[in-house]
Amino acid sequence: MATVTPVLQTRGLSKSFGGVDAVRDVDLTVSEHEVRALIGPNGAGKSTFTGLVVGRFAPSAGSIRFDGRDITALPAHERIRLGIAYTFQITSVFAELSVRENVALAVRRALATLNLGRRGRHREVRRRVDGALAQVGLDERAEAIASDMAYGHQRLLEIAMGLAQAPRLFIMDEPTQGLALDEIERFVDLVKRLSASTTILLIEHNMPVVMRCADRISVLESGRLLAEGTPGQIRADEAVQAAYLGRDVGSVAS
Amino acid sequence: MKAWLLHLGVLALLVLAWFVLPPYHTGNLARILVLAVYAQGFNLVFGYAGLLSLGHALFFAAGLYGLGLSIQQFGLPALPAIGVALFFSAAVAAVTGYLALRTRGVAFMIVTLMFAQTGYLVVLYAGTWTRGDEGFVIARAARTLFGLDLADERIRYFAALTLFAIVFLSLAALVSSGFGRSLVAIRENEERARLLGYDVQRIKWRAIIVSGVVSGAAGAAYALLFGYAGATFASVQYSILPLLWVLLGGPGTTIGPLIGTVFMFYLVDFASEITDAYLLLVGLALIALTLFLPRGIAGELRRRGLTWLP
């Protein structure tokens, strides 16, 4: 049986800031079309880990492979161009620009490599922008200025920007934080639909969302990979419970 | 659509001005138009890319002396001298821009200021050729282009207007293109732009080079049309002036630079009749602008209703 190249593979990935070891020796592999959730208590190093993957910081040690290609030394913008999309933990969009222009900027960059000619490009940009906005339910607000919208909608905008890139790997840092319940429902549906066309790595604190969306879960604690498995396995894992809840392992009720 | 009408309308007005205004004002306007080209060059980097350069006089002077010395020292005719000036400005912008972009924020401002100061001091140091602060005159005979005598007032006016029109329309097209929009994206949220795949450093560098060439073109035009090159044009003052013009007119708008240049020119003109210390007005204007009108005239208009203003 042929081995399929995983979409993302980190080996021994580590990062220290001054004296603090934020990420320690993490080996993580994500396969194509997988929805992987990255969970762990606050300060576990989840955001730092995804930051390393996408190139916001350079690792202290270890390697990162994307579709089999070593991207450890590549600058962030080149990694994005290879097909990674990223949403920030604290929503980061172009506040003074319109919703449409926000997504258009994401689309234009992604289309730059295709040879479409001017009119063809305009059409394609518009098509993709409309498509991305529809997927997150923001099509009615296309002309609004980003900063005029509620925080939850800005978050959805950022997700739309990622979708518009048609990425191979979509990294989301706490995407449901700040969303209303019905938005979260729509988000879960979106993730399930998306996994057919892309691979998703998401950091989440919302456990129900994690349990419903994720194919596999990786648990980080104090920068180390504590456990990995299906939602069922992780739910039953005593070490995970101890890490999250700080209880003695022996007193866990099953 | 409205944007195109506006741009063509402005140009039409400027053509009309020649026939309607008295010679004193058309002479001023020729000067203003060349300086407005300089302001537009600065606007690309400051208004669109969001980089506060305090050293643009370096590019203006590169064009000014590139042309002036080519004619004066090497006897080149006007057209190749223009070529030298543009090439020289581009080269200076490419090198200093590359170095300066390794810094950000306040450090960037200081580095650009230092590079421009170096340029000014070099002009002084090379006094045997540049005649320093005193400067040199470029003979009328040398100031002909395509057989036209550029010292003639009408030809001079329309030459300035042609240059202005070319830069005005080209930059308007540039800022609405993908490149122009990526500049705005970088200005608005650099980290987000980077993580959408934009090569931020490269894009900024390109903007500086284009800006440098435009500013250099203005410098070359100034020497060619007004027949004089002096060290003042390389001094800090000439780095501050485009900042003032763009701030007043509206950074990140296409007509802002022209508005700001016209306004300030006449304000200074008016003030220097009253006192030697007309720069005082410049100082007060800068303070007032940054306090009360940070978006400039066109910028405020855009915010308060004319949202289509390019």
Place this chain on the structure above:
Amino acid sequence: MEFGPHLVLALLEGSITAAVLALTAAGLALVFGILRVVNVAHGEFFMLGAVLAWFISTTLAEAFGAGPAIGFVAALLLAPPATALVAIAADRLVLRRIGYDPERTIVATIGLLYVLQQATLMSFGPEARPVEPPFNTRIALPWPERVDGSWALGWPWGFGTTSYKLFVIVAAVAVLVGLWLLLRHTRLGLIMRATEQDRDMARAFGIPVTRVYALVFGLGAALAALGAVLVVPIQQAHYLMGGDPLLLSFIVVIIGGLGSVGGTVVAAVLIGLTDGVVSVFFSATLAKIIATLLVAMVLVFRPQGLFGKASAR
């Protein structure tokens, strides 16, 4: 004069430059360290100090027949606080209103530069005016010479300094020591350092941050003015005299590490001495070219200066 004495003389002149520069640059460093803004008008505060010193000593001489010593002491006591008041006014009227935004502050202080400079031009005039030093005895300096085959001390002609110039160096050192004591060993200094470290924390502890800012801005201006008062008997007061101190202070603060007052002093000594030596032996313009390029290159390649800490990536 031979090379040896000439060099020592250059170093001495350089020391005076360094002393005055250290004071001026310390003011700039203080403002940048605590307010985190670049004050482009800093050189004009220097100029104001000199101009006010001329004004005070001239008025006292003409109105009361006071001698240069009294005039100088009065200038030393009055000019820096007066300059500080101008600075504090600028802080309240402009800087506070724009929230100390780095970019807008640079634009505003450029405006302030022109306002101060041109207002001085309008009132003081374009000429350079001298101020008499309070005392000025010539001091000849010895130099080892070979006389009849053995070493002896000679007094080469032209090789000397004045008592006032030595006083400038001593005074500057005294003020800098005082500044260091203020920062390190007084409550006010503690408040200033706390505000520098973390503005929001300081506010949470009840420190009136806006008042500290005004005070620091005033103090920075006063230091520059003080440097100018010390140097004006040597140099003359002129409305454009702020340009060079501004450039040199910038260089010193950047090379010393933006915000580090200690590094600033060391850098000032380095730059002052170098400037003195290079200007004597080479053209002043060339010295300035080298200095200017040096600042740019330091910022590009070693942005933390010689003594600042490199910021985390």
